[in-house]
Amino acid sequence: MLSPSRGAIAPVRITRIVAAPLFGESPKGGWSTEIKAEDSIHALIAVHTDAGVTGYGSCFTDGRLVEAAIKVLEPFWNGENALEPERVSEKMHQNTFWMGRGGSLTHAISGIDIALWDIFGKVTGLSIGRLIGGRHQDRVMPYCSLLMDEPERMGDEIAVYREQGFRAFKIGWGPFGRRNDTKLDEAIVRAAKDALPSGGRLMVDAGASDAYWPNGLKWALRAADMLADHDVEWFEEAVKPDALEDFITLRKNSRIPISGGEVLTRRQSFIPFITQGAFDIVQPDVTKVGGLSEQRRIAWLAQDFGVRYVGHGWNTALGIAADLQLATALPNVDLVEYIAGSAYVDNIMSVPFSLDADGMLAIPDAPGLGVDLDRERVARYTPNAGLLFEDD
Numbered sequence: 073m074l075s076p077s078r079g080a081i082a083p084v085r086i087t088r089i090v091a092a093p094l095f096g097e098s099p100k101g102g103w104s105t106e107i108k109a110e111d112s113i114h115a116l117i118a119v120h121t122d123a124g125v126t127g128y129g130s131c132f133t134d135g136r137l138v139e140a141a142i143k144v145l146e147p148f149w150n151g152e153n154a155l156e157p158e159r160v161s162e163k164m165h166q167n168t169f170w171m172g173r174g175g176s177l178t179h180a181i182s183g184i185d186i187a188l189w190d191i192f193g194k195v196t197g198l199s200i201g202r203l204i205g206g207r208h209q210d211r212v213m214p215y216c217s218l219l220m221d222e223p224e225r226m227g228d229e230i231a232v233y234r235e236q237g238f239r240a241f242k243i244g245w246g247p248f249g250r251r252n253d254t255k256l257d258e259a260i261v262r263a264a265k266d267a268l269p270s271g272g273r274l275m276v277d278a279g280a281s282d283a284y285w286p287n288g289l290k291w292a293l294r295a296a297d298m299l300a301d302h303d304v305e306w307f308e309e310a311v312k313p314d315a316l317e318d319f320i321t322l323r324k325n326s327r328i329p330i331s332g333g334e335v336l337t338r339r340q341s342f343i344p345f346i347t348q349g350a351f352d353i354v355q356p357d358v359t360k361v362g363g364l365s366e367q368r369r370i371a372w373l374a375q376d377f378g379v380r381y382v383g384h385g386w387n388t389a390l391g392i393a394a395d396l397q398l399a400t401a402l403p404n405v406d407l408v409e410y411i412a413g414s415a416y417v418d419n420i421m422s423v424p425f426s427l428d429a430d431g432m433l434a435i436p437d438a439p440g441l442g443v444d445l446d447r448e449r450v451a452r453y454t455p456n457a458g459l460l461f462e463d464d
């Protein structure tokens with residue numbers, strides 16, 4: 073039995089965890105079987121406590137799976153101390169090893185973990201960044217993530233967000249690599265490049281985690297060469313996500329950085345990719361990988377092996393808020409992903425994110441995640457908004 077140390081804060085007990093599936097305006101993913109607006113791809117999480125403090129998180133998965141996972145996980149969170157996020161999250165991981173680790177359970181634990189850190193910050197009066205590492209910076213550049221389109225439309229689409237102040241862009245998925253037409257692929261990239269602001273940055277995402285991705289290593293090597301000729305900053309998911317050896321070969325032979333890792337979950341899955349040289353840049357998703365507790369460890373492993381870390385939690389405002397805290401708690405984080413035009417990012421907070429004159433996002437330093445959901449706005453996208461905010 074552990075005794076409380078001097079100065080310890082009284083435990084804050086978890087009483088209830090609820091999920092709010094988001095649907096109605098689910099953005100397209102560029103998937104070969106495309107996401108429909110009414111599909112639930114993301115869910116918000118609220119962790120309620122006996123102290124009346126509620127924490128919020130986000131999961132990248134169907135809300136029905138999140139709701140089931142919360143029930144399966146209940147014996148491990150019910151009555152737990154919300155002020156010990158890493159211990160409670162690890163308890164959930166360790167005790168569900170045989171129940172689908174790495175899948176929906178891990179995605180659900182991600183949202184719970186983010187919410188626990190939010191509570192810990194709110195109770196201690198500190199932003200999560202300060203709790204998990206400190207403040208390396210006060211702002212970071214969001215890169216605007218856009219689906220690829222036909223060359224004649226690609227430039228216009230970039231122009232919309234260029235006018236909003238974004239200075240870095242990533243284009244991905246869509247027709248790229250899917251029509252057996254390398255001239256088309258290059259024309260899309262050229263159109264995007266021509267539409268960048270002066271000094272703008274461009275990255276390319278093949279999206280090889282799409283269903284039945286048709287290309288292999290030789291395609292990726294040729295495409296990487298073409299992208300290098302256009303000064304593309306990185307080439308993402310250029311081979312299938314589990315093709316470790318191909319990633320290693322591609323990285324050795326590519327003139328531009330190779331990135332990936334958004335579909336990997338659990339810190340253990342990243343070990344071979346980071347230690348064997350598969351990535352120049354690793355992109356874990358905080359809303360899938362196990363939350364802030366897990367992502368912090370992956371990012372540090374990457375740092376120790378000279379691999380850059382860029383977060384992929386772009387799917388809701390809370391995912392981005394979590395990525396912002398990681399972007400200050402770790403050294404050398406120069407970008408966060410920011411999906412363009414998603415209601416679940418732009419329309420659910422009391423004060424939406426806004427870019428400064430340099431195209432940067434301020435990293436909140438208010439307690440916890442440092443952002444507030446807006447009850448009425450959230451209610452547009454889920455029937456469970458009442459359950460999320462019950463204690464507020």
Ligand SMILES: [Mg+2]
Pocket residue numbers: 244277279308309334
């Ligand atoms: Mg991607």
